[in-house]
Amino acid sequence: MSDLSKETIQAALAGLKDPISGESLLESGAIKGIVIRGGNVGLSIDIASPDLVNQYETVRLEAENIVKDVAGVMSATTVLTAERASDDKGPAAPTQGKRIGQHAQPGGKISLPNIRTILVVASGKGGVGKSTVAVNIAAGLKSFGLKVGLLDADIYGPSVPKLLGINEKPQMGDNDKMIPPVAHSMKVMSMGFMVDEEAPLVWRGPMMAGAMTQLFTDTDWGELDVLVVDMPPGTGDAQLTLAQRIPVTGAVIVSTPQDIALIDAKKGFQMFQKTDVPIFGIVENMSYYACPKCGDRAEIFGHGGAKETAENYGVEFLGGIPLHISVREKSDQGSPAVLDRNNEALREAFLSIAEQVQDKLLDAM
Ligand code: ADP
Secondary structure, eight states: OTTOOHHHHHHHTTTOBOTTTOSBTTTTTOEEEEEEETTEEEEEEEOSOGGGHHHHHHHHHHHHHHHHTSTTOOEEEEEEEOGGGOOOSSSOOTTOOHHHHTTOOOOOOOOOTTEEEEEEEEESSTTSSHHHHHHHHHHHHHHTTOOEEEEEOOTTOOOHHHHTTOOOOOEEOTTSOEEOOEETTEEEEEGGGTSOTTSOOOOOHHHHHHHHHHHHHSBOOOSEEEEEEEOOSSOSHHHHHHHHHSOOOEEEEEEOSSHHHHHHHHHHHHHHHHTTOOEEEEEEEEEEEEOTTTOOEEOTTOTTHHHHHHHHHTOOEEEEEEEOHHHHHHHHTTOOGGGOTTOHHHHHHHHHHHHHHHHHHHHHO
């Protein structure tokens, strides 16, 4: 396994032909971003236009199967990218890609018979604490005795492994499924295990959704009461496709109190309403500043905006989490604040949200 190299992968893929031009995908430079993490291999095939996704699906699968057969490979993830077609420099913003969404790969809802409920945690934009809230709700549900899995589908910043202090990678099981690492008694799978943080791929809507659905189906979750999904931020086509393809039980939307973030949260409501996914409620993160020294509360972002928005939209308000240094510190230590007995106020704030979520999940079971 240790002598797996990019060259080995490239050599295995040398015979792969472009279904349109007939030329070698390797020679034309279309095979890119080969990332090897332990036995997990990720790569992208760059295509000329997002509109050609369907024509390249067969070769994408073929590449994946070839790589899976290479000695030492435990899992292979191949995605299609359309860097040549894109004008922007970095990864596609989640809200971009309207054109691509119309060409999303066909495919109905995926079936996950051993998973009783799926909770998605979403936000209109990045940096609002969505992953933090997802991890704390998951750990809260676990502490109530549920069997919990956590899937980090946030391709733009897969942070769940770090938030839970996971350093190992998934292993390959006998049934050809990945065995997820376990942290705080929760099975965890992350996009971060598959992609190179240093060189983010350019993801396009349907391709990203395809890679994400694989994390659901190719992971050995065992029996779960709930799978908590940390969604990519935003309300673009990839998020929409995912919400349509995954049998979601309910959604929690995370927002900060600032108006701009709230406007984004509204888009989140609309997205889930469009896909008939029940919205369990909204969590206001960084709701107010809790001074760790004097315990004073300062409403620096104008507290209460999320509650108001929730009311306007007929969506439940699940509670607020203060901006508190210990949230970040606990995250950096890989231990969710909801488990921290040294800060009961914070623990209670997360537990109260997790409890409301649990009630709604139990109703749906
Ligand atoms: P997102 O998933 O929305 O991008 P993260 O959960 O990764 O956001 O949080 C972004 C940063 O903010 C992290 O460093 C996290 O530790 C910090 N953070 C999140 N919520 C809080 C909070 N309530 N108080 C203090 N820091 C927070």
